[in-house]
Structure formats: structure tokens, C-alpha cells
Amino acid sequence: MARPRSTAADGAILDATRAALVELGWSKLTMGDVAARAGVAKTTLYRRWPGKNELVVDAVAVLFDTLELPDRGSLEADVEGVVLSFARLLERPETQTALMAVVAESTRDPALRARIRTAVVDRQKRLVLEGRERAQRRGEIPPDQDEESAARHVDLVFDVIAGAVVHRALVSAEKVDADWASTFSRLLIGGLGAVG
Amino acid sequence: MARPRSTAADGAILDATRAALVELGWSKLTMGDVAARAGVAKTTLYRRWPGKNELVVDAVAVLFDTLELPDRGSLEADVEGVVLSFARLLERPETQTALMAVVAESTRDPALRARIRTAVVDRQKRLVLEGRERAQRRGEIPPDQDEESAARHVDLVFDVIAGAVVHRALVSAEKVDADWASTFSRLLIGGLGAVG
Amino acid sequence: MARPRSTAADGAILDATRAALVELGWSKLTMGDVAARAGVAKTTLYRRWPGKNELVVDAVAVLFDTLELPDRGSLEADVEGVVLSFARLLERPETQTALMAVVAESTRDPALRARIRTAVVDRQKRLVLEGRERAQRRGEIPPDQDEESAARHVDLVFDVIAGAVVHRALVSAEKVDADWASTFSRLLIGGLGAVG
Amino acid sequence: MARPRSTAADGAILDATRAALVELGWSKLTMGDVAARAGVAKTTLYRRWPGKNELVVDAVAVLFDTLELPDRGSLEADVEGVVLSFARLLERPETQTALMAVVAESTRDPALRARIRTAVVDRQKRLVLEGRERAQRRGEIPPDQDEESAARHVDLVFDVIAGAVVHRALVSAEKVDADWASTFSRLLIGGLGAVG
């Protein structure tokens, strides 16, 4: 009976959010500014997102869909590929400034943490699962013993890869180039044997 | 000729900052509140720190001095020890909320990045250097070939350890317990041979 | 298209300003306090008035509307009446403290001076014009020769009356009572013949 | 540069205050700025004056010593002279901005009012007394009947002259020129007969 929400607005708002993140960074980004950029009233914005944190999570989340895991023939090459692909994503100013900020906020806000998990984290973890299955099919690593230990294994590998790349890129603030990716991959693959 | 700055105030302010971080978290922490807790005027606060970011970096920096690397007899045990010790630090609410937030800000502020590096990052890297030397003396890993590759090696190990622990603790939001530390250490030590 | 400004707020703010002037005086009056008394945000206050000076001018301006010039039968009696009526106004603490202060500020701020002129000064000058016309109708003073000299005459009389009353009330700080008003009126009327 | 300055300090401070009044006006004048201009510590300033109000009163008070009443041969000419002389004083920016401001403050501060009276007001009233005696010697006005009525008379004349000139100069903000002075004097002298 009533007028439905404008679908075009959603896109414009998320675009505006990313643009504002690039220009201003997380802390200088304001809801009013995003609304103005999107040619939308603040009301419209708040009708769809509870606040800045959630809006930003959604705005950067789609960027993580660009991550892929093309089959490069070996586990090591696959790891190297995803590392570089992830690093490329972390070079964008909007992911740099947004990612850490929302994680920081999420330490005090479980709902936000959940949103980050489904919108961002799981989009990466999927890659680990995929690569793992592929390597098992290739016979590079043994098949799962039981489900629980497999999950633990996935989590470990995920934290090591994502953590190392993020830490080098944002905390150490050094380039994740082909050399580093190669060395890191060798280290990871080498270690995988030890934790069987 | 003039009155010197109160040395007592510095301590009170940093204490107050940590207390406020625990209670309120990063985003709800205000300069006025910190000043009030410290029994100090806002002016005094701004006379000593340019802003919230820098103040918080200095406030949490000293916590990283609690990290130690007691000799546990083997490289693997040492890694396990530092992982757990670091994880303990990351369980504190003030480090959780502050660390990621200032890193997020630092992506747009080189001066802040430098402050984080000297006040926080280098305090951890020192542990890697120490553990490495100790392991070389034990003969667990070969001595340095040349200085440059040694530095690269240290950086890699550092990013992997710190990154993995931070990622598990704050992003994956799961406990870094003895089990995880042990498995992770085995993975790392195992991988070290591959990148020798 | 947008929400209109609350008309009720204007009244509440001006009331609050007068109340604050009575309690605190000009120099202790703060915008924040006025806002709080009016149950209004500081922003609302600044959205409508550029600053303390302008706000206070408007707040006391309406008081000058209470000045009237009832017909007492003769020019001298009319002058006496307006002198006492004006003196009564200057006995109020809010006019005492506000009037001189804004005039002092206006010496450096032409826009403020203009505001004072239209909001306050002209409200008094009207009385002189009225009394003058009435006296001319009574035949107590000759009709205007030409417009310009009439205006000069009005201005002179106005400055003499207003100036003398304000000076006695605020600078000499002595009571403007019936006696003084009577003597002053006789002096003025007596003098008017000389400047014919 | 330490203690021998103590004697010269008073003069330097008052000079600095007047200079600051000219440049900045009353409301923008700050104690720190005055101290800096005078090459003096704020401490020294507060040791000698209780606050801004009192300092400014003393700073402008000396200017009122420039008012004189040269004998121009007739009462009317004498009045004309003092009006113009007073007007000249009120053209200075430091008197304009300072005079009204301290009077405004004095409405809430009896001690300040007393200071203004002795430092400023009485310096003008002396001129009225002098001119009156002179006119009595000339036979232009009758000698005093009794002391009380004489005092009332002086006060009235004083309020009328000072009030009219100040009001025209600062409130009406129009020039007090020879023409105005002449017309005003005629009015005053003319009126004096009526209040005999």
C-alpha cells in the first residue's frame, strides 16, 4: 500500500560512503557528508543503517567479493595468489582506514562483530576452505580426519594468512610484494606438515 | 625561568586514559573525561599531547613493556611463551579497543604511525630478535648469512606471530589458549626450515 | 520544505536572557546558561543570533515598548511623565546592565550599532516626535519651519532628555524622582524658547 | 631588568592598556596582552589592580585631566567650550569603548562605581563647579541660596551636559560639532533661568 524504499539509493549511499572513506578516512567521515554526497537525506540513511559503523562495514564488504582463488596448480602457488590478491585489497585507502576501525569498534559491540563476521570475515574464510579442498584433491595434504579438527585447522590457517598480511600491510606498513608472498607461502606450506 | 611541567600529571593522565579505555572504549572516550579523571584541566592535556590518538598510543604503550621472553629451553617453547604472553595482553579491554583504533587512524597520519612504531611495534620486535639470537646460540637455527636477509627474516616472523595472534584474538574473536599456541608454534617452527 | 523554526523558542530565549541579566548581569551572562534556562540547545541560539550582544539587544528592546506618552495636558507635564517613565525602565537591573554594555560594544561594531538604533533608540525617539506634535497642536511651541531644522531640533531634545536621565541614573547613580523630573522639565522647556 | 622596573611599571602598564584599548576595544582586551605589551608579568599586573575593570578605569581616568575650562568671557561661551572639549575626548577610541563598558560593569559592582566616581566623574563635575562660580562672579547667575540647593543645581547641570554629549556621541553616534555645541549651550543657558 505504501511506497517502497528506493533501491537506487542503497547503491548511491554505499558508493558515497566509499568515496568519503577514500577522501576523508574513517574518523573524518560523517553521516551528513555521506548523505550529501549520495544526494539523499540523513533520514534515509538512518532508516537503513543503525549508524556509521554498520554503514561502513556494508560499504567495504562488497570489496571482499573481488577476492578469488584461481587454480594455479599447486597449494603453494594458490596461497601466494590469495596473499597478493588480499594485499591488493588492503592497498585501497577505503579498506585500510575502515577495516581496522570497525574491528576496533567491534571489540565493544557484539552485534557489530557479527556483522563483520558475516559480511567480511566469512568472505575470506571461504577461500581457505576452497584452497584446502583443492589441495586435498591434488593429494598435497591428507583428507580430513574428523570435522572438528578440520575446522580448527582451517581457522588456524586463516588467522595466520589474514593476520600476517594485515599486520605487514597496516601495522608494519610495508609492501606485500611477490617476494614476500613467496617466502611467506613457503613458510606456511612448510609448517603445515608439522601440524598434520 | 618558568614553572616546569608537573611530572605527576603525566602519570595521572595516562592512568586515567587507561581507566577510561577500560570503562568506555575508544570511541566513547573523551578528552574532557580523561582530564576530569586525572584531576587536570583539559588545557594541560592538550599542552602535552596533540590529540586523542597520540594520548592513547602513549597510554597503552607501557603495557607492552610487560612482554618478556623467558628462556624455556627451546625455540618452540619460547614461541609458545611469547604467544601466550601477547595473548594475555590482548585480553585486556584497553589494548583491544585502543590498538586497532589507533592503527586505523595511523593509515591517514604518518606521524601517528611513527609514534606507534616506536612506542609499540618496536617493543614487540625486540622479542623476536632476542628469541632468534637465543635459538642460534642453541643451534636450532643457522646463524645469519648476511644482515639484510636476517632483517627480512625477522620482519617475516614478527608479522606472522603478531598478525596471527591479533587476528585470532580480535578479528576471529576466539581464545588464544595453550592448545592454539602450541599448534601455532609447531606450524611456525616447521615452516622456518622451509624458508631457511 | 523543511521544518520551520520554533516560534515558541524565540520567546523562551528572550525571556531566559532577561532573567539571566537580572540574576547575573551582562558580564556573567553566558550563552550556555541562557540556552539551558530556555530549555534549548546552544545551537538553536546561535542559529538565530550572531552572539551575546545581538541577543541582549533584542531581549531588552521589547522593554522599551512599555514607554508611553499619555497626554497630561501640557508640554512640561508630558516631559515630566516620559522622564519618570524612562527612569522606571532604567531601574530594572536588566536594562541597567545591558544598555551600557551593548552601547560600549557598538562603538567597535557598526552592525550592532544599527541594531541598537532600530531596536532601541528609535523606540524612544518616537516619543519625542509625538510630544512635539502634541505641543504644536496645543500652540505651546511654533510649527516646523522646515523639515531639516525640525529634525535637528528633535535630535537635540532627544539627546538631552535621554542623555540626562541615563547619566543621572547610571553614571551619577542617583534616583530620578518626581522632584528631579520636575526641575529638569522646567529647565528643558525654559531652554526650548531660547533655541526656537 | 628586575626590580628597578617596579617604579616605571605603572606607567608602562597604563600606556599599554590604552594602546590595547585603541587597537582591540574593551571586549577583546586581555590582561595577558596588556602584560606582554608592557613587558611585564601578569603577576605584576594583578598585584597592582584587582582586575580588568579597575585597570581600565585608571588607564582612561588620566585622559579626563585634559579637560579644562578656559575663561571665554561668558557662561554660554564657557559651556560651549567644555562641550566641545568633552566631545573631543569622546572621539578617542579608548574612551569610547572603555567608558560605557566600565559603567555597565559598575551597575553590579559598587566598588567599581566608587572608583569611577573618584577617578572620572568628579574630574568633570569640577568643571561645572568652576564655571558656575565664574558665572556668579560675572553676575550671570545669582549666588547660592543655600548649600543643598546649590549642590542639586550642580548635579542637574552636570547630568544634562555630560549626558547630552555622551548620548549624542555614543548612542546617537553623531558628531558633536560647533553648531550643535552652540545650540545646546543656548538651550541650557536659556533653561537655567527657569530653574533659578
Added chain:
DNA sequence: GGTTAATCGAGACGGTACGTCGAGTCTTACA
């Protein structure tokens, strides 16, 4: 093909914190 109700833009609203500035006091080093 009107009716009607949610959505839209605009922007005013009550708040909270900002970072700065001035007042007036106090502490130190120097002369």
C-alpha cells in the same frame, strides 16, 4: 484513477564533545 500511506528532501531540534582562549593563581629561576 483516485486514494492513501510510507518515503523522500530538507533542515531545525536537543545534545555532547570538540579544541581554543582568557581569567586569575601558583611555582620556579634569575637578578
Added chain:
DNA sequence: TGTAAGACTCGACGTACCGTCTCGATTAACC
């Protein structure tokens, strides 16, 4: 011992955003 230099507490400043609200104007779905 008094003075300059300037750090101190306090409180107000005027601004910027927050998230909510009130508007009149615009749709789109339903009747």
C-alpha cells in the same frame, strides 16, 4: 625578595556532528 616566564585550574567560547523530529512534496500500490 620581587619579578619574568609560563604552567596551572577553571569555565566559556563558537563549531561540528550526532541521531531524532517535523515538515510539505512525491510516489507506488491498492481499491
